[in-house]
Amino acid sequence: MKNVALFGAGRIGRIHASNLAALPGVKLKYVSDPMEGPARELAQQLGAEVASVEAIFADKSVDAVAICSSTTTHSDLILRAAAAGKNIFCEKPVDLSVQRAKACADAVKAAGVACMIGFQRRFDPTFNEASRRLAAGEIGKPEMLVITSRDPGAPPVDYIKASGGVFRDMLIHDFDVFRWILCADGDEAAWISATGSVLTEPALEGLDFDSAAVTIRTRRGRICQIGASRRAAYGYDQRFEVLGSEGLLQCANQTPTNVVQWNGSGIHTDKPEHFFLQRYAAAYKLEITHFFDCLQSGQPFRTTVADGVAAQMLADAATESARTGQPVAF
Amino acid sequence: MKNVALFGAGRIGRIHASNLAALPGVKLKYVSDPMEGPARELAQQLGAEVASVEAIFADKSVDAVAICSSTTTHSDLILRAAAAGKNIFCEKPVDLSVQRAKACADAVKAAGVACMIGFQRRFDPTFNEASRRLAAGEIGKPEMLVITSRDPGAPPVDYIKASGGVFRDMLIHDFDVFRWILCADGDEAAWISATGSVLTEPALEGLDFDSAAVTIRTRRGRICQIGASRRAAYGYDQRFEVLGSEGLLQCANQTPTNVVQWNGSGIHTDKPEHFFLQRYAAAYKLEITHFFDCLQSGQPFRTTVADGVAAQMLADAATESARTGQPVAF
Amino acid sequence: MKNVALFGAGRIGRIHASNLAALPGVKLKYVSDPMEGPARELAQQLGAEVASVEAIFADKSVDAVAICSSTTTHSDLILRAAAAGKNIFCEKPVDLSVQRAKACADAVKAAGVACMIGFQRRFDPTFNEASRRLAAGEIGKPEMLVITSRDPGAPPVDYIKASGGVFRDMLIHDFDVFRWILCADGDEAAWISATGSVLTEPALEGLDFDSAAVTIRTRRGRICQIGASRRAAYGYDQRFEVLGSEGLLQCANQTPTNVVQWNGSGIHTDKPEHFFLQRYAAAYKLEITHFFDCLQSGQPFRTTVADGVAAQMLADAATESARTGQPVAF
Amino acid sequence: MKNVALFGAGRIGRIHASNLAALPGVKLKYVSDPMEGPARELAQQLGAEVASVEAIFADKSVDAVAICSSTTTHSDLILRAAAAGKNIFCEKPVDLSVQRAKACADAVKAAGVACMIGFQRRFDPTFNEASRRLAAGEIGKPEMLVITSRDPGAPPVDYIKASGGVFRDMLIHDFDVFRWILCADGDEAAWISATGSVLTEPALEGLDFDSAAVTIRTRRGRICQIGASRRAAYGYDQRFEVLGSEGLLQCANQTPTNVVQWNGSGIHTDKPEHFFLQRYAAAYKLEITHFFDCLQSGQPFRTTVADGVAAQMLADAATESARTGQPVAF
Structure with missing residues (x-):
């Protein structure tokens, strides 16, 4: 015990x-x-x-x-x-x-x-299956990754002030996904360019961005694009797609139900799960189970403190790039 | 306690x-x-x-x-x-x-x-939401119901021999869905016609059917069609759609993940969940919770022994109809 | 010329x-x-x-x-x-x-x-591709067919009075689809059961049905279910799915565009094409081209006068079955 | 005439x-x-x-x-x-x-x-409907645009050598889509950053890129991301999605048919239309009709020579940015 x-x-x-x-x-x-x-x-x-x-x-x-x-x-x-x-x-x-x-x-x-960092996206059943199938060679070698990361609404301004900014607070997960998906074979970020705007939360003007775009090129020339927003009217949008030499793997959102309504104005399906507590409910369980399984078996964690440091470095670089308008090379 | x-x-x-x-x-x-x-x-x-x-x-x-x-x-x-x-x-x-x-x-x-019968489909989040939205009038009054009910594979012949036949063993759930969806306002089955064939399990010849179709007309003229098979090569197929005066509500299958693969041969998504233990995992939890919640609160169950009897009567009538080739009127 | x-x-x-x-x-x-x-x-x-x-x-x-x-x-x-x-x-x-x-x-x-009958569904690109792939063995041998046939609205009562009734006027196409898909290898209808109701057009009471369900069993035991309505609030609904020993082929509706809207109330796509002139626009072109190609080449038509007679016989039997409440055997 | x-x-x-x-x-x-x-x-x-x-x-x-x-x-x-x-x-x-x-x-x-430039994407029924609905305010004000632009395969190297490079030859269409969708109200590109790699066509090394990513920020802070590849194993991929203050409009690919196959390995649908001649067949007709309609009526063209110049300027800036690794400000 x-x-x-x-x-x-x-x-x-x-x-x-x-x-x-x-x-x-x-x-x-x-x-x-x-x-x-x-x-x-x-x-x-x-x-x-x-x-x-x-x-x-x-x-x-x-x-x-x-x-x-x-x-x-x-x-x-x-x-x-x-x-x-x-x-x-x-x-x-x-x-x-x-x-x-x-x-x-x-x-x-x-x-x-042993120290594991809680990047729960790596335990999401859909994301994890895509990663497994990529590693199994189902789409050949990865070339480009497009990540969509949108929250249903911004946190309070006070939270944002202490958060380190959108790249460190919100996109940190996406930087980890980038490393997980595009760099699993030892590749690394070589060049990063980020930009941001205040489009949805006027109170953030001069403090932070609510809308952001990041491009990362790796040493081997692979390209990752991240698009993020603090507020999507339709809820929590968490998708990625990776293009490989033999195809594409795409992760769609998860919905509360599979009900489809057809009527005079169109065909209607559920919005994505409301926010991270709902979307990643399964991931949180699998993540903490993984932690104790690894403690028991002595196997390494899937997400280590080194992963935490690496994602933080990308977040820092993106923050600087968006501030200066210039890319950062590693 | x-x-x-x-x-x-x-x-x-x-x-x-x-x-x-x-x-x-x-x-x-x-x-x-x-x-x-x-x-x-x-x-x-x-x-x-x-x-x-x-x-x-x-x-x-x-x-x-x-x-x-x-x-x-x-x-x-x-x-x-x-x-x-x-x-x-x-x-x-x-x-x-x-x-x-x-x-x-x-x-x-x-x-x-208190006695509750375990018709778990009524607790499936997708089916249950469709029922709720139908009751809320989202598609007006119900007119026609089409139920698809296919298993990934047939049980052993010995099981089937003791099962009462495909209508009592397998379609019993669909008869309950019919009553739940089309008869919620007091309507009732007036006429039933069933037919069956042995197409997938030759050992059933003379014993039972592996493929079956049922049509029910209610007193108010609503129509329900059920199509069932003991074996679908792609797994467990549990859908229904109800046409109402103002639209359609459709329940799609549930899949293990939302990964989509695109390659030279097409675009590929997951098969439905393998079988009832996977598909109805959430339903089983919600069903037993409902049982104890009702015991606690004194509220009536959603599925009573009377529902069990009523579904059984439809299964009996379908069995007779398929045997004789003649419809049964109530 | x-x-x-x-x-x-x-x-x-x-x-x-x-x-x-x-x-x-x-x-x-x-x-x-x-x-x-x-x-x-x-x-x-x-x-x-x-x-x-x-x-x-x-x-x-x-x-x-x-x-x-x-x-x-x-x-x-x-x-x-x-x-x-x-x-x-x-x-x-x-x-x-x-x-x-x-x-x-x-x-x-x-x-x-040479005499060709205009069953345009056989020339619809989606239906035709499904037929081709079925014939190519992609899902093994056909077992069950489910046809959905719903019009956006009923024609005038005067038209209906002269139409021969819903089975001869509207489902005639679906009877032809049944023969095309389930009987391509020489199988034939052995038993038909039909029922109908007046649910959407009160003026039809005593004259005809606006909602109908048909079940056909073939000599080889294959089963076809047809569900039809004169009025679907969301428009023209023309689908079928055929279950085979190794899988399922499903024909979805066609939509005017592929725009998807996501907002606070869900995710929304187009309704199906409005009615037959839109849905079967491509089919009409391919059909008449086929007619003249066959005249030129001497090849047989895909839909002959014999097909027209055979569909008419099924429509007659369905009409009788729905009137008497008894199945018809061939 | x-x-x-x-x-x-x-x-x-x-x-x-x-x-x-x-x-x-x-x-x-x-x-x-x-x-x-x-x-x-x-x-x-x-x-x-x-x-x-x-x-x-x-x-x-x-x-x-x-x-x-x-x-x-x-x-x-x-x-x-x-x-x-x-x-x-x-x-x-x-x-x-x-x-x-x-x-x-x-x-x-x-x-x-009168001079019209043939940017056919503006006449694609799906893209055009999205543009119309955006202009109608269906998703509020536009904030971010993500464009996916992938070809089924690269043209011959000799063609590429004379083409002006991937940004001028291929992304020129996407630059026009950016202007059409994000700048319809007078907004304009203020900052562009591009990067490219040779991942699929080794013969292009030193000559051009086969994989490219572009980010554009407008004067009002709107953000556009374009991801492009000369070769996608699954064919021609032409999508965009625009996030607005009240929702998202997404344009999915068009497929040859709507057949869905279900079998033991999953659920399978068509790949997108093969290449531009198929995907934009309707657009080419609508485009040339528009040209003559405008000549007749005296109405302005939807795509003028000024649009051609503006897209070319973005292509030039992207080419420079990708070459130098530095963004270009306007």
């Missing part, structure tokens, strides 16, 4: 908590959150105890920690967990600073603990 | 057991099965005890039973559960004999216990 | 006239219609002359006639054309009376002229 | 010739081509005469010319046609040199003749 402590009893923390609590051989022992109310409620619901950060790291019986607290606490908790010899599951991002993210990677390595 | 006893530790029993065991406020107390091995294994896995039928009905702490044993045992267990004052969840069918099914309905009524 | 005379300057006559006038090697010489105005207008537009029936049959230079006049004139014109040694293209049906249709078939045979 | 002379009896010339010859009120009088054989064959087939360039411009009865000859001849023929007072339909591009293209625009204006 693996004892686990959870940091962060917010939205994503609750998802991971209930998923891991349902796994055989895993026990959610502690919940920790600066806000006592949510921590107590979640702990009670899942038969865990509320504990302080210190108490958790001091408890030798804790095998692993799940870091689902706010972004600014990630790197500190990773460093302390590594020092305490705990295995780590950490929500993206490692840290908004590439330097601190790298320090985390170093610490994890030095401590010899 | 509701204590529940499960009869039948086979494929469908295991599904219901693990779903109900995960519900808050529900405890799987007993598992009973003529085969000791599967009963023990399932009980152990879910923290329940193995018990005899007698012991279960004698235990006053048992609130409800889930009857997932073989079809031939259903009516006997319903009668005994009613006599013992237990609430009942029973897999379809009530009984292959309409007479015995009616006796069950009478006994349940007399005993004042 | 083949000289052609057209009987009937109505809607369908004008379609065939302009299609055949555009064919190389074909000259529309005469147009004949009881209504002088439309005849003159059409003749003028296409460089033809208006002529009487008598004059047309007397002109030795006329190679072929296209009979697009009202249904009641078909058999008489066929007989006269055969007597005059003209090759014949005739719109469906041959005649509302099977007996008279057979007489036409006999006369055509005796005269040694 | 408008008399028309055609320059160029190649593939695209033959398309336009047969389309315009079928228009009422239009007569194809002359065909001119440096290769006598094709000119003669085409002229004969359509009842026209072969003539020299000089003779055509000298004939006062010629109202309009259709320039479908090789790209290098376009600007010269436009200048001569303008000087001779002929109305002009010219295939894209105006000229590979923006300077010469502008000279053509000036000459056309000075001569007071």
Whole structure:
């Protein structure tokens, strides 16, 4: 039985908590959150105890920690967990600073603990199947990747101010998808160009972008295009398509139902799942299962702290490119 | 906390057991099965005890039973559960004999216990949403219903011999869908015509049909067409479409993923989910949740023993019609 | 150069006239219609002359006639054309009376002229490709066929009164599709059951049906289901799907464009093409081309007068079955 | 009756010739081509005469010319046609040199003749309907446009060498689509960044790109992404989607038929139409009809020589950006 402590009893923390609590051989022992109310409620619901950060790291019986607290606490908790010899599951991002993210990677390595970063898209059944079939050679060698990444609506301006900007907060997932899909054989980003606009959230003017486009060229000449928006009127739009030498693999959105209505104004189907909690519900379960399966088997994680650092570097470069209007070469 | 006893530790029993065991406020107390091995294994896995039928009905702490044993045992267990004052969840069918099914309905009524029949299609998210939108008037009044019901492959001949035939074993679900969709406002079947053939399973010649077509006309003149096959090369095909005065509602199949492959030979998407365990995984969860929610709230079930009897009567009439080549009027 | 005379300057006559006038090697010489105005207008537009029936049959230079006049004139014109040694293209049906249709078939045979019946569905690119792929063995042997046949709205009651009823007027096409798809290898209808209702056109009560369902079983046990309605709120719905031992071939509707709109209420695509003139525009061209190609090459037509007779016999049987509530065996 | 002379009896010339010859009120009088054989064959087939360039411009009865000859001849023929007072339909591009293209625009204006450039995508029924619905406000204001432009295979290297490169030869259409869709209200490109690779045609190394990505930002901050490839294994892929403040309009590919096959390996539909002659068959007809309709009515063309110049400027900028790795600002 693996004892686990959870940091962060917010939205994503609750998802991971209930998923891991349902796994055989895993026990959610502690919940920790600066806000006592949510921590107590979640702990009670899942038969865990509320504990302080210190108490958790001091408890030798804790095998692993799940870091689902706010972004600014990630790197500190990773460093302390590594020092305490705990295995780590950490929500993206490692840290908004590439330097601190790298320090985390170093610490994890030095401590010899396992550290997985929660890039849940890699566990989405549709995305994952596309990746598997690409790796199996179904469309030959990959050439171009087009990622569509649109949210149903922007978060509050205060959140955005602290988020590191759209490339670090939102496109970080897409940078990881780029690396997963186009760079699986050792290829790497060589050139990145990004641009952004304020089209949907006037309050962001001068602060950030709500609409963004990124192009990445790899060393082998493969090309990735990412188009992103903080607000799509029809909801959460998460697609990608990869063109290969022998065909195309395309990932369509997931819908709540398969009902089709035909009437005088046309033929109508469901919008995509509302937002990430719905779209990635299966992915969150598969992701945390993967974490504990790997701890058990000793197999490497599919998404490591190095992946977190690499995605962060792309986000930094995109941020700079969009600011200056000039591409960045690696 | 509701204590529940499960009869039948086979494929469908295991599904219901693990779903109900995960519900808050529900405890799987007993598992009973003529085969000791599967009963023990399932009980152990879910923290329940193995018990005899007698012991279960004698235990006053048992609130409800889930009857997932073989079809031939259903009516006997319903009668005994009613006599013992237990609430009942029973897999379809009530009984292959309409007479015995009616006796069950009478006994349940007399005993004042609740009895739900497991017509899982009514809980499928797609089918259920279509029903909801039909009831909400989205396509006006219903006129015609077309149901497609194809299995990936036929069960063993021995199973078929004891099954009551394709109309009672397989189309029983479709007869319930007909009643659910076309008769929700009190309409009823007035005329039924069925025909069948042996096209895919030569061993069934003279015993049963593997391919069947049914037409039902209701008192108000609505028309339902059901087409069924024991074997579709592409898997499990479960669709229906209902034409209304203002449009059509169509339920498409569900697929494992939304990956689309484009290559020199065309554009390719997933087959439907393999079979009922996959296609109706969500439905099984929602169905058993509904059972306990209704026990808790006192609300009526969506599928009662009367629905079970009514579907059985249609199956009987279809069987006779296909045998004689003549329609049956009600 | 083949000289052609057209009987009937109505809607369908004008379609065939302009299609055949555009064919190389074909000259529309005469147009004949009881209504002088439309005849003159059409003749003028296409460089033809208006002529009487008598004059047309007397002109030795006329190679072929296209009979697009009202249904009641078909058999008489066929007989006269055969007597005059003209090759014949005739719109469906041959005649509302099977007996008279057979007489036409006999006369055509005796005269040694070629006679093609205009079952345009066999020339629809989608339907035709499905037929070709079925014949090529792509889904093994055919087992079941489901045809959906819905019109956007009913014709005037006066038209319907003279039409022979829904089975002879509307489903005649679907009976031909049944024979084309399920009986291509010599199989034949053995049993037919039909039922109908008045659900959309109250004025038809006692006269005809607006909603109908037909089931046909062939000698080899194959099963065909046809569902038809005179009025679908979303337009013209023309689909079929054939289940074979190794898969399914499905013909979807055709739409005016491939625009997809996504918004807050769902994802929206075009309705099917409005009605037969739009949906079968390509088919009408291919059909008349086929007629003249066969005249040129001496190859047999894809749809002969015998096909017209056979479809008419099914329509008669369906009409009787729906009237009596009893199936008809052949 | 408008008399028309055609320059160029190649593939695209033959398309336009047969389309315009079928228009009422239009007569194809002359065909001119440096290769006598094709000119003669085409002229004969359509009842026209072969003539020299000089003779055509000298004939006062010629109202309009259709320039479908090789790209290098376009600007010269436009200048001569303008000087001779002929109305002009010219295939894209105006000229590979923006300077010469502008000279053509000036000459056309000075001569007071009408000049339409053949950007056929604007006449594609699907694209055109999307444009119409965007203009009608169906998805609010446009924000982002994503264009997919993939050919089934690259032309010969010799063609490519003379083509001006992938941006001028192939993406010229996509630059026009960008202007049509995102700039209809007077917006304009402000910033463009392009990159390219040689991934599918090794012989192009150092000469041109076969894979390219372009990002354009407009003055109002709208963003367009274009992804292009000279070779897609599945054929000709011509899609775009435009995100607006209230939804998305998406243009899917067109397929030869609507047959769907289901079997053990999945569900299969047609590939897109093979290449531009098939995909844009309807567009070519509508385009040339538009040309003569406008000549008749005096209405302005939908695609003018100014549009040709503007697209050429974007192609030039993209070419430079891809060469230098730096964006170009306007």
